[in-house]
Amino acid sequence: MIIYSKKNKKKILGIIYRNSKILKQRLNISPINEYLQVSTQRLKKNTFIHPHVHKKNRRITFSTQEIWLVLKGKLSINVLDIDKKKIKNFILGAGDMYILFRGGHSFKVLKDNTEIYEIKNGPYRKKNKDIEYLN
Numbered sequence: 531m532i533i534y535s536k537k538n539k540k541k542i543l544g545i546i547y548r549n550s551k552i553l554k555q556r557l558n559i560s561p562i563n564e565y566l567q568v569s570t571q572r573l574k575k576n577t578f579i580h581p582h583v584h585k586k587n588r589r590i591t592f593s594t595q596e597i598w599l600v601l602k603g604k605l606s607i608n609v610l611d612i613d614k615k616k617i618k619n620f621i622l623g624a625g626d627m628y629i630l631f632r633g634g635h636s637f638k639v640l641k642d643n644t645e646i647y648e649i650k651n652g653p654y655r656k657k658n659k660d661i662e663y664l665n
Contacts, residue, residue, distance in 0.1 A: 543633040549625025565651045566595045596650040599627040603644025610634030
């Protein structure tokens with residue numbers, strides 16, 4: 531499910547992707563112009579990816595994008611629009627993920643021992659005040 535900004539209808543704030551939607555063929559979830567490129571694919575046993583390396587490719591990023599992938603448990607996520615106002619709340623369960631491209635967020639853990647992966651483009655420099663906390 532794609533979540534669009536209410537302030538700018540052309541801007542994607544994020545994408546909710548459910549584990550149950552993973553297909554046999556590769557599916558690129560992120561729009562090609564976003565910093566984080568995310569895809570899914572259900573692979574068969576003995577699938578082989580040929581050895582390869584990624585060539586140097588200079589990239590310039592101007593914002594931090596994040597992914598939360600729930601391994602176990604449940605999260606309640608609030609999505610904030612580009613004007614910092616809450617526009618949506620949803621629940622993620624095991625295997626679900628949220629890709630945040632822009633806007634803000636908060637989340638609350640709903641089950642004990644919830645486990646997540648948090649992935650973001652870097653480098654993250656805490657000293658540079660990369661985060662603005664809101665009231």
